[in-house]
Amino acid sequence: xxxxxxxxxxxxxxxxxxxxxxxxxxxxxxxxxxxxxxxxxxxxxxxxxxxxxxxxxxxxxxxxxxxxxxxxxxxxxxxxxxxxxxxxxxxxxxxxxxxxxxxxxxxxxxxxxxxxxxxxxxxxxxxxxxxxxxxxxxxxxxxxxxxxxxxxxxxxxxxxxxxxxxxxxxxxxxxxxxxxxxxxxxxxxxxxxxxxxxxxxxxxxxxxxxxxxxxxxxxxxxxxxxxxxxxxxxxxxxxxxxxxxxxxxxxxxxxxxxxxxxxxxxxxxxxxxxxxxxxxxxxxxxxxxxxxxxxxxxxxxxxxxx
Amino acid sequence: xxxxxxxxxxxxxxxxxxxxxxxxxxxxxxxxxxxxxxxxxxxxxxxxxxxxxxxxxxxxxxxxxxxxxxxxxxxxxxxxxxxxxxxxxxxxxxxxxxxxxxxxxxxxxxxxxxxxxxxxxxxxxxxxxxxxxxxxxxxxxxxxxxxxxxxxxxxxxxxxxxxxxxxxxxxxxxxxxxxxxxxxxxxxxxxxxxxxxxxxxxxxxxxxxxxxxxxxxxxxxxxxxxxxxxxxxxxxxxxxxxxxxxxxxxxxxxxxxxxxxxxxxxxxxxxxxxxxxxxxxxxxxxxxxxxxxxxxxxxxxxxxxxxxxxxxxxxxxxxxxxxxxxxxxxxxxxxxxxxxxxxxxxxxxxxxxxxxxxxxxxxxxxxxxxxxxxxxxxxxxxxxxxxxxxxxxxxxxxxxx
Numbered sequence: 001x002x003x004x005x006x007x008x009x010x011x012x013x014x015x016x017x018x019x020x021x022x023x024x025x026x027x028x029x030x031x032x033x034x035x036x037x038x039x040x041x042x043x044x045x046x047x048x049x050x051x052x053x054x055x056x057x058x059x060x061x062x063x064x065x066x067x068x069x070x071x072x073x074x075x076x077x078x079x080x081x082x083x084x085x086x087x088x089x090x091x092x093x094x095x096x097x098x099x100x101x102x103x104x105x106x107x108x109x110x111x112x113x114x115x116x117x118x119x120x121x122x123x124x125x126x127x128x129x130x131x132x133x134x135x136x137x138x139x140x141x142x143x144x145x146x147x148x149x150x151x152x153x154x155x156x157x158x159x160x161x162x163x164x165x166x167x168x169x170x171x172x173x174x175x176x177x178x179x180x181x182x183x184x185x186x187x188x189x190x191x192x193x194x195x196x197x198x199x200x201x202x203x204x205x206x207x208x209x210x211x212x213x214x215x216x217x218x219x220x221x222x223x224x225x226x227x228x229x230x231x232x233x234x235x236x237x238x239x240x241x242x243x244x245x246x247x248x249x250x251x252x253x254x255x256x257x258x259x260x261x262x263x264x265x266x267x268x269x270x271x272x273x274x275x276x277x278x279x280x281x282x283x284x285x286x287x288x289x290x291x292x293x294x295x296x297x298x299x300x301x302x303x304x305x306x
Numbered sequence: 307x308x309x310x311x312x313x314x315x316x317x318x319x320x321x322x323x324x325x326x327x328x329x330x331x332x333x334x335x336x337x338x339x340x341x342x343x344x345x346x347x348x349x350x351x352x353x354x355x356x357x358x359x360x361x362x363x364x365x366x367x368x369x370x371x372x373x374x375x376x377x378x379x380x381x382x383x384x385x386x387x388x389x390x391x392x393x394x395x396x397x398x399x400x401x402x403x404x405x406x407x408x409x410x411x412x413x414x415x416x417x418x419x420x421x422x423x424x425x426x427x428x429x430x431x432x433x434x435x436x437x438x439x440x441x442x443x444x445x446x447x448x449x450x451x452x453x454x455x456x457x458x459x460x461x462x463x464x465x466x467x468x469x470x471x472x473x474x475x476x477x478x479x480x481x482x483x484x485x486x487x488x489x490x491x492x493x494x495x496x497x498x499x500x501x502x503x504x505x506x507x508x509x510x511x512x513x514x515x516x517x518x519x520x521x522x523x524x525x526x527x528x529x530x531x532x533x534x535x536x537x538x539x540x541x542x543x544x545x546x547x548x549x550x551x552x553x554x555x556x557x558x559x560x561x562x563x564x565x566x567x568x569x570x571x572x573x574x575x576x577x578x579x580x581x582x583x584x585x586x587x588x589x590x591x592x593x594x595x596x597x598x599x600x601x602x603x604x605x606x607x608x609x610x611x612x613x614x615x616x617x618x619x620x621x622x623x624x625x626x627x628x629x630x631x632x633x634x635x636x637x638x639x640x641x642x643x644x645x646x647x648x649x650x651x652x653x654x655x656x657x658x659x660x661x662x663x664x665x666x667x668x669x670x671x672x673x674x675x676x677x678x679x680x681x682x683x684x685x686x687x688x689x690x691x692x693x694x695x696x697x698x699x700x701x702x703x704x705x706x707x
Contacts, residue, residue: 081524083520087512087513099521101322102314104314
């Protein structure tokens with residue numbers, strides 16, 4: 001028995017001359033919510049499809065619990081494809097029971113599980129309706145139910161939050177957190193970085209088929225330099241320019257954003273600020289995931305261009 | 307963390323997919339309507355045939371003076387293949403009945419032995435011929451009697467005179483009943499292959515265009531999905547064919563419309579089922595593979611048309627050539643070639659006279675082709691079904707993505 005980790009190990013994939021994935025490697029621990037971010041076309045969907053076996057990798061391996069993922073293992077994965085897909089002319093309840101049966105559940109278990117999940121996701125009253133008659137938001141809920149109905153031991157969700165209204169986002173977040181709390185690895189991709197930052201234990205950033213940053217959100221954020229925000233109404237332009245180890249990031253009216261080198265005492269900056277007059281705000285700020293992401297992605301692009 | 311045991315055997319997966327197809331099709335309005343409509347048409351057709359074939363073709367009146375003409379008139383009409391109802395009436399009443407249409411003609415023998423026929427407007431050619439022959443007989447009888455002979459003896463001598471036919475080859479006695487059976491068999495198998503084959507193609511594209519295929523293929527293999535779909539739809543088609551074929555034959559035999567033996571009828575249904583299965587598997591595998599190349603329902607027609615042409619060509623040749631010439635050489639040759647056999651062979655078998663070796667060879671060739679098609683279609687399907695967007699080239703689909 002392994003540790004229940006989902007490991008993506010040096011996966012490479014080419015489409016003709018286009019390299020989609022290059023030695024992509026990361027792991028999702030049991031009980032962890034892992035956020036998978038990157039621009040469009042960076043390789044998120046390709047990675048997930050390979051993990052689900054609907055696409056074959058050129059090289060590399062996907063492992064779960066220390067063993068290579070096979071068709072039998074995949075029946076334990078709950079999957080939400082980027083391209084949402086359900087039979088449009090099949091009833092919600094029958095469809096979910098069918099999906100559960102295809103994943104190996106008995107008719108009885110499948111039915112019970114379908115009832116549980118439609119109840120939990122708030123679509124119980126639509127069980128008897130064809131999927132195509134549901135609103136897009138409700139179709140998303142059914143899609144999530146289809147990923148969960150067979151009690152998966154791994155969750156792989158491609159853009160689960162796209163197109164959801166705020167209430168549905170809360171429902172989805174709660175379900176993902178609950179599943180992770182049950183001790184299974186949960187990985188999802190998203191462009192909504194605030195959401196990723198709030199929900200995920202760890203984050204991986206992929207760019208042009210390569211993982212460029214992996215780690216806990218706090219860890220990644222501390223990788224970027226801290227910023228200091230000073231609001232001093234009487235300060236003149238260039239008041240902080242002469243301070244040792246301090247870079248002025250910008251000054252707009254009374255608000256100045258400074259970056260401090262390692263080891264520089266922020267109290268020196270405060271003294272300098274007080275020398276100009278009253279100081280209304282003085283705060284340290286860590287970069288958000290969005291800023292970090294922007295930095296990582298643009299920085300690499302510049303490198304590529306050079 | 308508990309890991310539920312979720313082993314799912316290959317055939318279990320195929321069975322689940324097939325089960326969904328059966329349940330969906332059986333409940334679809336289109337399926338129920340086509341089946342019921344076909345049944346109503348078949349039984350209705352049998353009833354109409356029954357009504358048309360019973361009852362006389364014409365009603366002819368004879369006057370009391372000429373009532374001896376009734377028997378020879380019936381005999382002559384019988385020789386011409388017409389059924390006549392002869393009534394004896396008064397001349398005046400007869401003329402009135404001709405006028406109101408309840409009699410088609412009134413025959414009056416004049417004092418000089420000449421026949422006069424009273425009709426409403428005109429006498430159709432068949433009956434004019436029949437009555438002319440009758441008039442000729444009357445004259446002949448009179449002449450024979452005048453020469454001192456016995457008309458009855460002469461007539462029976464004439465009736466017994468006939469030629470002996472010596473065939474150089476043993477002809478097969480094609481009965482008209484069996485020809486009708488062959489045509490009906492042809493129509494049935496053609497419609498089934500056409501409709502059910504297209505259902506398979508549409509089903510494949512439905513999964514592709516709704517993207518549900520990605521979810522399905524994350525838990526079952528492409529060949530299981532394809533096999534389940536083909537088997538499920540094939541099973542529904544089979545049930546439909548057995549019901550329609552069975553009810554049709556039962557109606558025809560029960561109403562005495564088809565004058566063929568029960569064993570020939572049962573044989574036809576059995577062959578029909580065998581050839582439906584062979585034909586359906588052959589064509590639907592091809593349809594499934596071709597349909598996987600496209601992503602939109604609008605494109606299905608275009609992509610399966612080349613394969614559909616084989617079904618149509620076989621049927622058109624069969625229906626246009628076989629009824630008039632059941633032993634046509636071209637039809638016989640084509641009916642052994644696997645791509646045309648499923649439509650042509652059952653028609654020939656229903657009409658009868660197919661040498662055993664030909665029937666066996668055509669079945670054998672199709673059985674040999676099926677494994678090749680399973681491999682080929684499975685490969686194309688698996689490679690193409692996940693590629694959405696434009697149409698996948700057949701050549702690209704032969705290689706894995």
